[in-house]
Amino acid sequence: MLKQHLQQKLLQKLSPQQIQFIKLLQVPTVSLDTRIKEELEENPALEDLSLSVSEPVEEYPDKDPDDNYDAEEQGSDDFDEFNIDDYLQDDNANDYGSKYDQNGDDDDDRKEIPIAIQNSFFENLQAQLDLVPLPDKDFQIGMQLIGSLDDDGYLRRSITSLVDDLAFSQNIFAEEGEVEEMLKVIQSFDPAGVGARDLKECLLIQLRKKDPSNPVIQKAVVIVEEYLDEFTRKHYDKLERLLNLDSEHLREVIGEILKLNPKPGDASEVTTKQLQVIPDFHIANNDGVLILTLNSKNAPELKVSRSYQEMFEHYDKVSQKDKKLKEAVQFVKQKLDSAKWFIDAIKQRQQTLLKTMNAIMNYQYDFFLTGDERNLRPMILKDIADRIGMDISTVSRVANSKYVQTEFGTFLLKSFFSEAIQLESGEEVSNKEVKKILEECIGNEDKRRPLADEKLTEILKEKGYNIARRTVAKYREAMNIPVARLRKEL
Template sequence: MLKQHLQQKLLQKLSPQQIQFIKLLQVPTVALDTRIKEELEENPALEDPSLMTAEEPKGEYDDLNDTSDDYDSSANETSSTDEFNVDDYLQDDNTNDYSTNYNNSDDDEEKKETPIAIEITFFESLQEQLDLTPLSDEDFIIGKQIIGSLDDDGYLRRPLTSMIDDLAFSQNVMVEEADVLEILRLIQSFDPPGIGARDLKECLLIQLKRKDANNPIIVKAMNIVENYLDEFTRKHYDKLEKSLGLDSEELKEVVNEILRLNPKPGDANQVTTKQMQIIPDFHISNNENVLTLTLNSKNAPELKVSRSYQEMFEHYDKSSAKDKKLKEAVQFVKMKLDSARWFIDAIKQRQQTLLKTMNAIMHYQYEYFLTADERKMRPMILKDIADKIDMDISTVSRVANSKYVQTEFGTFLLKSFFSEAIQTENGEEVSNKEVKKILEDCIGNEDKRKPLADEKLTDILKEKGYNIARRTVAKYREQMNIPVARLRKEL
């Protein structure tokens, strides 16, 4: 049985403007320009004066004032109460209400273009070397198949049998495994040395075989790679000395020779297109111990509402007849003008939020930005900044996770300034960044022949007043990408 009943609910919903602001807030500076260009393409009512090369044509929409006999204008007169307020969409020549002029950097600096190095990938280099090698048509096809099967680091991890099947089905070339192996040996003689290897051992051996075969150090290095690679990678130097009958000085020479080899020959020749260009969102300068914060001018583009679209409202206001065609056009213009105004407001709000958040972070970590000493960094969590600027934690998180600040001692992600608090024996709260810095200094100054184990590092920290468990020391060491003591050992 169907029933009807009334129910009241209190729901929290985000408006389209709020959603747009949130999306813009988490966009980094390097991607903001692309986002603005997308909006300019989608919304003709939005303009960027810096991109305009000529004056806008006048009277472009005059024909919309003409009434058409095809529509019954009398039917539209009854809806006069639903007219738009033209004053809301008109503005004079002063566009300050809709522009976001904000420039904190030198104009010459903004005009500089980032140079792009034109390099060829190691795939192209190998193909060029293959083109210059006299081969039969069949061998040339096999060579192209091998080069195309290499990974980005230069290794061939695909089984030869799989390539033989590909050659048979896609190229209609029937070959034996020995034929493919012969061409593989040829490609392994190409530059860079070690290319085309099927594992690390083969890669290192290829490089060593290109060196002086009469050099006893090279011979011993080849022996270690061939027969004792596992002991070498685990740094069991005592076992190597005993197995090879070498003293520590001789082993040190052999190990250094192996360490000079390139374990990833493809990476050294690969164009670094995968690395994202970092454009700092903020700049902090130190002027006689007074910090000054500026926002990258790319975060504050000069945008305005199209004047031609505003003139459409003027024409509509002056027109006595309100036919259906004109009404639909004005509805479209209203939607685009609203969208342009919302976008400009979102950009301005984004700019203000970025400055407000970064200013709070700068003052919270004032001593650190003055001295560049990580031991001066205070414990700081998202809630600390959110309380200072009276904003939600999620807003601070969106800023911290995607924005960078350029200082006189480097460029950093804002997220790196947030850290947990650790209590010392005196009851004082310090940042775990300070503990990590002490760990880094201890490991950096240790005797590499007898590196400090985690237990020893824990004792050192306790002597300095930091009562931290060994597992916490291990966690911090792993966060800093520092290997265990055994793998830090050197001869």
């Protein structure tokens, strides 16, 4: 049975302009330029003033002065004869390739960035295998072995499984001994340690490629073969007794082992590109007065195309008489509105960034003057949101992806936010101050007897920081500092 009834609802809906602003706000400076270029390509009604170049004026010295005519009148007639459909077709067809036709195909103007070509880890191994004179069967076994290695360069599959793989996938019937022999060939390749089945075998392969007559290498082989567990647990006292070595000689042997690569597969891989950080803000210290400026990349000179505005005004009048042009007029109006919204969103982004960063700078004024992390005040997102009269989510979007450049380095805004810890005196300090003291205590400790978390807790209590041991452990792990046992050195 159908029923009709009235119902009141309170809903919150974001307009397209608000959604666009939110997306732009969380975009870092390094990606903003790309986002603007995308918008310029998609919307011909949007122009970048920094890219606009005035066209040269052509001169006609042989022209008769009596041939002058009213330029404005002629231009108006040309505009009346202009077809909107032709314009849209030309705009899409020409795209950006036509500029090369106009300016000439000069190689100096279109220099391409060279791309470094580097073989992968597996390609390097296959290239080495190609240089070894082998029967076809052994070569196929070698290729199967290389293809079975993981990204670290280890062979995780058993020999029995590899024999089955060869039989089913390659139709090659091999004995386990044949696969073992080919594995030794692979293990002789570079980088040293490749093809090992576990960490012990990986380290031994690398050590045995060194000078076997060296006493240090001999002791290192013994440690890896027989006492690897004691070595990984850093039971150095036990190793000194078992090997009859003093601390000096044991330090030399352990140093040789630490030079080895436990993941040989990573040695040939291309190093990951570091993310380029472009600061959104700059803070300068002018005789004790902090000056905040916004990166110029955050303030592009954008404007709405004048030609598109004139086109819309003209064809809006014509479309009242000619209904065929209504669709074209709607297209032009849509592009004009989109350009205005984008420019407004960029301006609003600039204002929000400056307003938020200015509040953070004033809140953490002492830190930006000295650069000492101990001067960081406890600060949460709500503190800044209350100061600037904006939502916490807005502050979060600004802080998560924006950087500020100071005299002491470039920092992520998120790093200035921290929780408060109350001292015995009742004063509140930032937990970053506690982390800094923890880092200094661990840095100055005796590495033969590193400080346990319980001892660190006692040291902090002596300094007035009443913190539980589990909190100390949490801060230590957040700073990627291992436990005391793993920090032990000779």
